[in-house]
Ligand code: ADP
């Protein structure tokens with residue numbers, strides 16, 4: 086039979102799923118012998134049962150009554166007893182802390198009679214009436230559904246009438262009057278009297294807390310924090326203690342260390358003569374905890390001792406809520422406290438030094454996203470004004486620069502030494518030079534995996550995307566905010582990629598010490614502790630991880646940086662990025678070639694350039710594997726836009742000029758190559774199979790680079806990767822061509838060039854026929870971006886803006902499958918391909934080179950799935966190292 090209620094003496098911290106984290110920790114403190122007001126917890130299971138059926142679970146009230154009797158017996162008085170009432174708090178508390186998101190009702194048990202008893206035994210009329218009006222207010226709004234604004238208005242009216250600034254100045258009579266007003270208000274609004282029976286108050290309060298799980302605020306919070314909707318909340322019922330009984334009482338919150346920096350030592354706020362809710366409400370000014378030492382040294386000493394007990398017991402930073410009732414200290418809540426990324430590292434290292442946690446636990450205490458946050462420069466948040474715009478925080482960090490509206494202008498100003506922010510509606514590969522030149526990218530459209538976001542993250546560049554409230558006018562070179570502020574080209578703006586906020590002017594920056602350390606091993610004076618903590622954690626991760634970490638890099642500079650960040654090779658070198666800019670004309674010439682000779686000439690011009698690229702990259706990664714992917718995107722991406730071209734020709738015609746014959750030729754080619762679904766069209770291996778000479782040129786460039794590096798005394802380890810294979814036959818034919826060229830170059834140079842040939846697994850068919858494909862492939866690399874697109878049938882460039890937010894709202898997924906690998910679907914294909922690939926070829930090397938390679942959750946999946954390595958952008962390499970280590974714990 087289901088058991089729905091646990092006394093605080095019966096639970097413990099490992100029961101958070103059932104008792105909620107607040108309940109589990111109240112029980113833990115009780116077991117530790119700390120002074121916790123007695124009480125009991127109604128389980129999340131009871132909540133789920135209630136929410137499922139809409140009715141009170143059978144037997145629940147009987148269990149609650151029995152536990153209530155125990156609390157009453159211990160206190161020697163009854164709930165709401167007229168001459169000396171026991172009062173209760175009814176507190177929500179879910180598995181994952183959702184601060185302030187659900188309801189708490191204090192002072193249950195007061196009614197028209199017991200308020201008089203409370204006044205008498207406490208000797209404090211004002212306190213009794215104030216408690217009663219609080220109950221009416223909380224119960225009236227939370228349980229009975231009266232708009233809380235009504236109560237606040239009545240309170241304000243009373244204060245105005247009395248001419249006092251805050252409720253502390255209201256007298257007992259004032260508050261007794263307010264109680265009458267509130268009761269009348271409840272009756273008017275609901276047609277019902279406030280329930281005088283204490284048991285009924287309790288019963289209804291418990292059910293109302295259950296209901297609050299589905300309140301709008303709570304749902305929204307869960308969505309944002311990726312907390313499941315079906316967990317339910319527990320309800321803690323606890324004897325009230327009173328911080329508002331006079332100057333020898335009070336309430337406070339405290340941390341065992343500074344949650345911002347991790348520095349040891351009590352840290353917190355105290356408010357004399359107040360209930361806990363007043364501390365956070367900010368009605369009166371709190372005093373620092375050190376002040377309590379002067380006000381009540383005995384309680385302060387006890388508090389310190391309890392907090393030390395808690396930190397040693399939990400072996401982590403704890404935060405607590407406490408109340409002092411007439412000189413007696415009570416602990417009302419504790420949990421392992423939230424902290425900044427910096428504090429997370431500092432605390433983990435320090436607890437290890439204190440011998441409280443092992444090196445593995447130290448690693449478990451920090452996360453890749455926290456490390457990422459430490460790697461970016463930040464704004465000094467105390468010095469920002471109101472934001473100009475809100476967008477999606479797509480790539481973290483802080484950047485300041487003059488707003489510019491196209492790639493050319495960005496490049497022009499940047500080369501003159503100016504810092505710029507590239508503002509676009511959205512970006513395309515054409516904007517790449519501008520993105521490289523810019524400090525940050527700001528777009529008004531697109532999600533967190535839009536082109537702008539992905540590319541910016543890859544470059545470690547700040548990006549805010551999808552700032553839909555901005556109207557970006559590229560022609561007029563300005564954007565306009567909803568309140569009508571116009572930002573012209575050249576105006577300086579500050580972009581915070583960690584929060585998604587954009588500010589006018591230049592917000593001062595703080596540099597990241599961690600990035601300087603990772604880049605060149607240098608340590609800032611004021612960050613030795615932090616840098617040391619990061620270094621230790623990474624060293625531990627490197628010791629325990631099984632996954633190798635490679636980088637996605639297309640230039641010698643990126644390769645070198647990735648190597649400094651700890652990359653063990655390149656998992657994806659995209660050759661098409663080498664065809665942009667100046668070289669685009671050469672690709673165009675190749676596409677437009679009318680005969681073999683012209684094509685050979687164009688390819689011949691590309692060859693030395695590619696060879697030079699590969700030589701530089703192989704040099705930067707000397708001794709480590711470099712996986713070079715043969716050309717992947719559809720060729721028309723290298724041709725001008727069809728509409729632009731047509732407009733240009735029409736304009737020429739309108740002027741009476743003859744169209745440029747080259748334009749005519751281009752338009753023909755563009756029309757010929759136009760595809761409705763280019764991502765599913767002539768690209769990847771398909772290009773290599775139908776465009777003569779292209780693959781041969783690329784392979785020759787790779788092989789000749791290997792020869793050069795070998796002759797220069799290096800150890801080049803190029804690997805050749807064929808994209809978008811769906812059938813083993815495609816790979817077999819392509820591979821023959823690759824081997825032919827390698828043999829040719831070996832013969833010409835006298836140096837035997839061996840390059841492993843492998844394939845990307847990025848189509849469901851490739852995953853499903855991986856056993857056969859492995860016969861021709863020496864390695865697999867999962868292209869999880871395309872694999873996600875083709876498995877879900879989502880066009881990444883279209884779906885995010887179109888309906889992902891609706892999908893997230895409806896709970897179809899809690900994170901975009903382009904950010905975190907979809908384990909059930911795409912992950913299943915990955916597992917099939919790993920199993921069948923290895924069965925066919927036991928020494929098959931398997932990695933992943935999609936965006937997911939740097940995503941913490943996905944890295945854990947790849948570890949479990951048995952991959953050999955993950956590959957990600959250079960700036961994610963330390964993150965992947967860390968997470969690969971944590972996955973191996
Ligand atoms: P939250 O989850 O929003 O922090 P709590 O359940 O902690 O909500 O309750 C809010 C406040 O109510 C607490 O800060 C505490 O000061 C006060 N409170 C709760 N239970 C009691 C109690 N038994 N005695 C006195 N105050 C209480």
Ligand code: MG
Pocket residue numbers: 406418
């Ligand atoms: Mg609390």
Ligand code: MG
Pocket residue numbers: 808847868870871
């Ligand atoms: Mg791909």
